[in-house]
Amino acid sequence: xxxxxxxxxxxxxxxxxxxxxxxxxxxxxxxxxxxxxxxxxxxxxxxxxxxxxxxxxxxxxxxxxxxxxxxxxxxxxxxxxxxxxxxxxxxxxxxxxxxxxxxxxxxxxxxxxxxxxxxxxxxxxxxxxxxxxxxxxxxxxxxxxxxxxxxxxxxxxxxxxxxxxxxxxxxxxxxxxxxxxxxxxxxxxxxxxxxxxxxxxxxxxxxxxxxxxxxxxxxxxxxxxxxxxxxxxxxxxxxxxxxxxxxxxxxxxxxxxxxxxxxxxxxxxxxxxxxxxxxxxxxxxxxxxxxxxxxxxxxxxxxxxxxxxxxxxxxxxxxxxxxxxxxxxxxxxxxxxxxxxxxxxxx
Amino acid sequence: xxxxxxxxxxxxxxxxxxxxxxxxxxxxxxxxxxxxxxxxxxxxxxxxxxxxxxxxxxxxxxxxxxxxxxxxxxxxxxxxxxxxxxxxxxxxxxxxxxxxxxxxxxxxxxxxxxxxxxxxxxxxxxxxxxxxxxxxxxxxxxxxxxxxxxxxxxxxxxxxxxxxxxxxxxxxxxxxxxxxxxxxxxxxxxxxxxxxxxxxxxxxxxxxxxxxxxxxxxxxxxxxxxxxxxxxxxxxxxxxxxxxxxxxxxxxxxxxxxxxxxxxxxxxxxxxxxxxxxxxxxxxxxxxxxxxxxxxxxxxxxxxxxxxxxxxxxxxxxxxxxxxxxxxxxxxxxxxxxxxxxxxxxxx
Numbered sequence: 001x002x003x004x005x006x007x008x009x010x011x012x013x014x015x016x017x018x019x020x021x022x023x024x025x026x027x028x029x030x031x032x033x034x035x036x037x038x039x040x041x042x043x044x045x046x047x048x049x050x051x052x053x054x055x056x057x058x059x060x061x062x063x064x065x066x067x068x069x070x071x072x073x074x075x076x077x078x079x080x081x082x083x084x085x086x087x088x089x090x091x092x093x094x095x096x097x098x099x100x101x102x103x104x105x106x107x108x109x110x111x112x113x114x115x116x117x118x119x120x121x122x123x124x125x126x127x128x129x130x131x132x133x134x135x136x137x138x139x140x141x142x143x144x145x146x147x148x149x150x151x152x153x154x155x156x157x158x159x160x161x162x163x164x165x166x167x168x169x170x171x172x173x174x175x176x177x178x179x180x181x182x183x184x185x186x187x188x189x190x191x192x193x194x195x196x197x198x199x200x201x202x203x204x205x206x207x208x209x210x211x212x213x214x215x216x217x218x219x220x221x222x223x224x225x226x227x228x229x230x231x232x233x234x235x236x237x238x239x240x241x242x243x244x245x246x247x248x249x250x251x252x253x254x255x256x257x258x259x260x261x262x263x264x265x266x267x268x269x270x271x272x273x274x275x276x277x278x279x280x281x282x283x284x285x286x287x288x289x290x291x292x293x294x295x296x297x298x299x300x301x302x303x304x305x306x307x308x309x310x311x312x313x314x315x316x317x318x319x320x321x322x323x324x325x326x327x328x329x330x331x332x333x334x335x336x337x338x339x340x341x342x343x344x345x346x347x
Numbered sequence: 348x349x350x351x352x353x354x355x356x357x358x359x360x361x362x363x364x365x366x367x368x369x370x371x372x373x374x375x376x377x378x379x380x381x382x383x384x385x386x387x388x389x390x391x392x393x394x395x396x397x398x399x400x401x402x403x404x405x406x407x408x409x410x411x412x413x414x415x416x417x418x419x420x421x422x423x424x425x426x427x428x429x430x431x432x433x434x435x436x437x438x439x440x441x442x443x444x445x446x447x448x449x450x451x452x453x454x455x456x457x458x459x460x461x462x463x464x465x466x467x468x469x470x471x472x473x474x475x476x477x478x479x480x481x482x483x484x485x486x487x488x489x490x491x492x493x494x495x496x497x498x499x500x501x502x503x504x505x506x507x508x509x510x511x512x513x514x515x516x517x518x519x520x521x522x523x524x525x526x527x528x529x530x531x532x533x534x535x536x537x538x539x540x541x542x543x544x545x546x547x548x549x550x551x552x553x554x555x556x557x558x559x560x561x562x563x564x565x566x567x568x569x570x571x572x573x574x575x576x577x578x579x580x581x582x583x584x585x586x587x588x589x590x591x592x593x594x595x596x597x598x599x600x601x602x603x604x605x606x607x608x609x610x611x612x613x614x615x616x617x618x619x620x621x622x623x624x625x626x627x628x629x630x631x632x633x634x635x636x637x638x639x640x641x642x643x644x645x646x647x648x649x650x651x652x653x654x655x656x657x658x659x660x661x662x663x664x665x666x667x668x669x670x671x672x673x674x675x676x677x678x679x680x681x682x683x684x685x686x687x688x689x690x691x692x693x694x695x
Contacts, residue, residue: 069652070652070653071653072652072653072654072655073652073653162541162543164543164544166544169623169628169645169649170648170649170650170652170653171649171650171652171653171654172653192425193422193424194424194425195424196423196424197423197653198423198649198650198653199422199423199424200420200421200422200423200424200425200427200630201629204629204639205543205544205545205546205627205628205629205639206545206627206628206629206639206649207544207545207624207627207628208623208624208628208648208649212514212624215511215514215515216514216544216545219514219515219518219519219544220518220543220544223543223544
């Protein structure tokens with residue numbers, strides 16, 4: 001009993017000592033402690049979280065909290081000024097940008113490709129032509145042995161079984177990018193259902209989130225669905241080789257995605273869409289994802305910290321993007337974004 | 348004794364009776380008013396919620412009106428909104444879940460209230476001639492208690508866990524059965540599509556499990572509240588246990604069982620996360636159990652995060668409809684309950 005009391009007292013003393021030590025350290029940095037809050041796209045969230053955590057490890061006085069609540073909500077919060085920065089896969093429309101009285105600066109931070117994944121035992125590689133995959137998502141191609149599919153896959157035995165299309169149920173930037181691409185390659189798709197964060201899909205079961213789509217594909221034989229490359233890679237799902245604008249079947253890889261990015265020149269406002277990139281080696285469905293920053297911040301410390309965090313993401317951060325399944329920005333894009341950082345200023 | 352207690356007031360203590368203090372005098376009134384206030388606050392809160400949803404839904408109600416309830420497409424791009432598939436899916440999935448959940452829930456309640464376990468343990472003990480051994484005298488009771496707690500624990504599992512479990516366990520489990528039913532009995536409307544993963548049946552099965560604790564817990568209480576003399580009288584008249592349960596106990600407890608089912612139905616209508624993950628979220632009206640469908644709650648959960656300002660109004664309209672359905676179901680339930688319980692009064 002005596003021993004226990006002693007032990008408890010000892011523990012207690014240690015806790016107090018450690019606590020005061022921490023408090024002392026905190027009060028040290030408290031003078032220039034900056035907390036940034038951001039919210040938005042779920043697609044780059046794993047990458048952003050890693051950046052912000054690594055940055056905090058290097059600079060104790062800056063903490064960035066990022067909530068991945070979806071691009072639409074990110075834009076909403078950004079417009080309502082409840083966050084210090086937003087993030088969106090669908091950029092912002094000119095009308096939305098016009099609503100920001102202090103000005104909005106959009107910065108592409110990373111890029112990603114969207115892949116089609118499928119569930120078939122014994123089919124390690126599948127090629128789909130543009131007519132085939134737009135037809136599948138339009139609901140016109142219903143069986144796996146449709147001539148449209150078999151034509152591009154000589155030697156692959158495809159069964160006479162129904163195609164189970166899996167799409168996103170929740171509004172998402174992934175759907176936006178995918179349907180924008182479909183609208184670019186298929187006039188029929190452009191007419192109906194068109195593109196959007198939640199288009200009116202003609203066919204398919206709808207699952208919630210990338211993880212829901214992944215689950216549906218992996219548990220349903222004969223399923224096909226679209227996902228972010230990082231998710232598919234992380235889960236080791238088979239990915240379809242898609243036909244690009246030049247008529248080549250391209251595997252989703254970092255190189256093919258970067259080739260697609262290189263094919264598009266970024267305009268002044270840094271908002272570029274690649275609904276159907278040129279180039280022999282370009283993977284067809286690639287997109288940038290943006291950070292939404294205000295052009296003026298009332299707190300100079302916040303502006304400084306934010307710029308420093310972004311600078312970190314543009315340099316060191318690009319190295320971790322490849323590991324996590326994102327596409328590192330080409331060098332000319334990085335320098336353009338860095339130049340645009342000067343537009344962010346303190347009032 | 349009293350000398351040991353220091354007198355608080357300092358004055359001499361003459362009598363143990365005294366004037367009630369101010370607090371004591373008024374605490375009754377204050378307490379009364381407080382309960383009154385809190386009761387009304389709850390009611391006001393509900394009204395406030397309905398008001399806020401109603402105000403936000405007003406533009407959508409003006410724009411779409413009845414067409415919203417009878418429409419079958421939900422197309423944000425074309426500004427076409429209709430929730431008939433969602434209303435259908437909400438009712439269909441809830442009713443299916445209720446049929447499965449009520450069946451199992453009431454069965455569990457009967458099993459636990461009839462102490463079937465003790466007679467089982469008794470007869471097993473009798474085989475070995477040790478039926479009166481004190482070692483297992485408490486065994487059935489303990490086991491029943493564990494069983495009861497386990498079932499109530501089902502209510503504590505988060506909805507999202509049910510959803511994941513449904514995706515990774517229930518769907519692969521029922522797939523062979525569904526495929527067989529579809530290929531052999533596909534001419535029956537409820538089997539006429541193939542199961543493509545998430546759909547009505549897996550959603551209803553998981554929903555049934557989610558409402559099971561509600562059904563079984565309240566039904567059990569209702570069954571336990573049946574006066575023992577009824578059971579004894581029934582046995583005395585020569586009825587078997589089976590006849591006693593179905594003809595005497597369940598009808599007598601029907602009011603409570605029915606209440607349990609109505610409560611469970613209310614929960615099934617509003618269940619969101621598990622359904623959003625399992626129902627397939629496709630705007631389809633189909634009798635087929637294997638077809639993907641959609642529910643109002645899932646629609647709201649899926650669409651709110653990315654909804655534009657105009658869509659929010661439409662979603663609020665959908666929320667109002669869900670509220671209306673829940674209210675309607677509860678009112679009809681209360682009405683039937685009242686009607687159904689009237690002839691039973693004499694039995695008690």
